[in-house]
Amino acid sequence: MAPPPSLPPFSALPLREGDPHHSAWGLYGEDDQLGFLNRLTDDVVLAAAGEIKSGVRISLNWPLDAQRDTPFFGRQVFHQHVxxxxPRIVHDDVWTFNSQCSSQWDGLRHFGYQKEELFYNGVTVEQISGEGASKVNGIGAWSEKGIVGRGVLLDYHSWRVKKGLPFDAFQSGSIPLSQLKEIAADQGVEIKFGDILLLRVGWMHAYNSKSKTEITALTKANPPSFPGVEQSEEMLEWIWNNFSAVAGDHPSFECWPSQKDWKLHEVLLAGWGCPIGELFDLEALADHCARTGRFSFFVSSEVCNVPGGVASPPNILAIF
Structure with missing residues (x-):
């Protein structure tokens, strides 16, 4: 499926003079809060449903308590009180956690343009967290229809191992677009407009091999360092031309810290309203894709309906 004729070319960004670099503010209306999820039209989702052939379902959710008392970025960990x-034989429980302590979708309140201090469609800090703040750009707006469509897995980890390329899941490093395209060709993946990109860099695999002492030491780095996709015009154009959301198994999706004077988070979230998923558990998914030779599938993700929410667990399934 090709991009619709109405989609402005990447070269036209920013769409309005004076707006931040690469921004597409106003494309879906001045008050839009869906961003790239507008790409998931009924027709796109209906076509994606054709990916369901066997009924096999695979969760991509890391346990909410997976990081326990050793979180990266200093975020509060999951706590359960049962x-x-x-006199009844009944239990309740109370959960307390940071919405980004495990698998997460970053919402449009999470990361703004740093220099301009503006979020998607020009929303200000004061509108989000100042006195008399509104619920604008809250992740609850995404819950009405969810993040539902055709998913594609690019398994960088398996490809890299096959190639014998060095990799450190806890050091900053850029994954170039040329390699992602090579992986797609190697897997036989056809990317279609509106797809939900899932990238397995191998961070979860590496994390699971570390001791608690090693993880604790790594969490003390400030800033922490992670590999991820490169910050480049080419990467931005590729995402603009193809996807409705992007996600990975690592904490930052992009190379962190940024190797440019700007960040993909700024453009994707604040400029385009493109959801960014992080810390997705893609291990079982990668195994199933490798065994079946299928790297595309139906994705159903329902974010929590929290008006004014910054982020949310994805509550996500891949269905084959």
């Missing part, structure tokens, strides 16, 4: 309600 209590009985006598």
């Amino acid at each position: 209590y009985q309600k006598p």
